[in-house]
Amino acid sequence: MTSSVRPESMQRITTPQLAKEFIDEQVALLREQIGDKKVLLALSGGVDSSVVAALLIRAVGRQLVCVHVNHGLMRKGESEQVIQVFGKELDANLIYVDASDRFLDLLAGVSEPERKRKIIGAEFIKVFDEEAKKLSDISFLAQGTIYPDILESKGVKAHHNVGGLPEDMKFALVEPVKLLFKDEVRVVGEALGLPHSMVYRQPFPGPGLGVRCLGAITRDRLHALREADAILREEFDKNGLAGKVWQYFISVPDFKSVGVKDGLRYEGWPAIIRAVNTTDAMTATIEEIPYALLHHITHRITHEVPGINRVVYDLTPKPIGTIEWE
Ligand code: XMP
Numbered sequence: 001m002t003s004s005v006r007p008e009s010m011q012r013i014t015t016p017q018l019a020k021e022f023i024d025e026q027v028a029l030l031r032e033q034i035g036d037k038k039v040l041l042a043l044s045g046g047v048d049s050s051v052v053a054a055l056l057i058r059a060v061g062r063q064l065v066c067v068h069v070n071h072g073l074m075r076k077g078e079s080e081q082v083i084q085v086f087g088k089e090l091d092a093n094l095i096y097v098d099a100s101d102r103f104l105d106l107l108a109g110v111s112e113p114e115r116k117r118k119i120i121g122a123e124f125i126k127v128f129d130e131e132a133k134k135l136s137d138i139s140f141l142a143q144g145t146i147y148p149d150i151l152e153s154k155g156v157k158a159h160h161n162v163g164g165l166p167e168d169m170k171f172a173l174v175e176p177v178k179l180l181f182k183d184e185v186r187v188v189g190e191a192l193g194l195p196h197s198m199v200y201r202q203p204f205p206g207p208g209l210g211v212r213c214l215g216a217i218t219r220d221r222l223h224a225l226r227e228a229d230a231i232l233r234e235e236f237d238k239n240g241l242a243g244k245v246w247q248y249f250i251s252v253p254d255f256k257s258v259g260v261k262d263g264l265r266y267e268g269w270p271a272i273i274r275a276v277n278t279t280d281a282m283t284a285t286i287e288e289i290p291y292a293l294l295h296h297i298t299h300r301i302t303h304e305v306p307g308i309n310r311v312v313y314d315l316t317p318k319p320i321g322t323i324e325w326e
Contacts, residue, residue, distance in 0.1 A: 004150050006179045013184040019191035022184075023055065026176045030059035037139035039174055042128050043068045043094070045082040047201055048144030048177065051185050053086060054192040055176050056142055062093040065138065067131045069124060072100025073208030073222075076230035085195060099127045103210075104219060111216040111254075113326035120207040141171035145178045146185055202247050203281070211324050215254035221269060224307040225252040228271045231300050235293065241275075245287045248275040250301075251325045252308070259309035268309025271301050275313075276323055284318040 013019055039056060043049050043066040056064040066086060070079040079096070086092040106119050132138065177185050189199035205211055209229070213222045229250040236242045251274065256267040273294075278284040298311040314321070 004178060006147055010179065013180065013187050015187070016191050019184075019188045022180075022188055023058065023191060026055055027059040030056060030174065030176060033174065034060050034063065034140060037063065038135070038137055039064045039140040039142050040132060040135065040138045040171065041066050041142040043082060043086065044206075045074075045078050045198070046144070046204065047182070047189065047199060048146050048185055050082075050085075050144075050194055050198055051189040051192065052142055052144045052175075052177055053092065054090065054189065054194055056174070057086075057090050057092055058192065062091070064093060064142070065135060066092050066094045067128060068094060068096050069127050069131075070096070070098045070100055071103045071120060071124060071127075071208065071210075072098075073103065073120070073210040073213075075204065075209065075233070076226050081195075081198065085198065095131060097127055097131060099123070102127070104217065104222075107210065107217045109216050113211060116210055116217070116326075117207050120210050124206075138171060140174045142174040142176075145175045147179055147181050150178060200243065202242075202245075205324065211326050212249060212251040213254075214251055214326055218254075220307060221252055221254065224269060224305050225250060225271075227305045228252065228301045228308055231304060232273060232297060235297050235300070236275075239290075239293055241287070241289070241293075245275050246277045246284075247281075247323060248273070248287070250274075253325075257310060261309070266309055268307055270310040270312055271305070271308045272325065273297070273311065273313045274323065274325075276318070278318070278323075281323060282318075284323055286315050286317055289313070 011018065013022055039060065041049065041053055041056065041064060043053050045068065053064065053066050068079065068082045083094070083096055087094040087096070103120060103123055106123055107116060110116055110119060177188070180188065186199045190196065209222060209225055210217060213225050232248060232250055233242070236245065236248055241248070251272045252269050253272070256269055259266045259268055275287040275289055276284040277287055294313060301308055301311050
């Protein structure tokens with residue numbers, strides 16, 4: 001078990017060569033630690049768990065069992081990317097659990113944000129635990145802990161820790177990137193051959209679209225949100241904003257306004273664009289998106305996404321607004 005304190009002498013991993021040295025060293029250590037035993041990992045498709053998965057696949061191949069729980073609140077294409085990259089390209093031992101109905105049924109009618117978060121967090125643990133119990137011969141639990149997780153206060157994390165796992169799971173922990181900062185995890189991820197879009201993915205809250213489908217989640221509004229968000233991401237990608245803006249997304253509130261479509265009165269939800277820059281998410285400023293692009297995104301969302309009839313741009317910095325709407 002390695003120490004949880006980053007030595008002063010540890011060099012920052014900034015180049016593919018340094019990443020390769022880290023990978024070689026970790027692969028040797030992981031093989032020594034794990035031997036011929038099996039390791040379990042909750043693979044969300046986020047940067048940290050993906051890099052840990054790729055590292056473990058390199059070290060112990062199919063002795064790693066990855067469980068990807070689709071809670072029905074993923075962005076468009078995310079679970080598909082996990083299946084494609086890990087299940088197909090890296091030949092991982094991947095268990096895909098589509099638990100969308102379970103989560104959405106539990107969330108039906110629940111509008112209070114913290115209750116929504118708690119339901120999603122608790123159900124995630126339940127689903128993962130059920131899968132773990134089906135596997136009898138697991139010795140280790142891998143986690144995508146990174147150094148800021150160790151440095152940050154537990155209080156802050158507890159609120160965010162949707163991927164938190166059952167406390168009674170009696171596995172030894174495998175945390176190969178726990179001394180790395182986020183930028184280093186990304187360099188290592190690229191050196192392991194993961195797609196750029198996965199490694200440089202913007203932060204995505206554990207409860208996912210659940211906190212962006214404001215108020216009580218309904219399937220039709222969640223679908224509209226997912227489609228509108230996909231258009232925003234596609235346009236930011238095409239227009240060079242994806243690598244520049246720290247976090248950008250759509251939220252859809254649970255009220256409608258009147259509009260007209262094809263000469264008829266048409267009630268729809270508004271899509272709210274948020275595009276913020278920050279270094280630590282404690283404060284945030286608003287990105288200046290060119291007006292022409294905002295017009296184009298508005299046109300696409302209102303014409304391509306059934307149910308949405310307005311697009312608004314949230315200009316509120318943090319403070320005074322939080323980044324998410326709930
Ligand atoms: P706020 O809205 O508090 O968000 O300004 C700050 C950052 O945290 C993310 N966020 C969450 N992440 N679980 C998470 O894993 C959550 O419940 C959660 N709520 C907010 C948010 O996306 C932003 O990056």
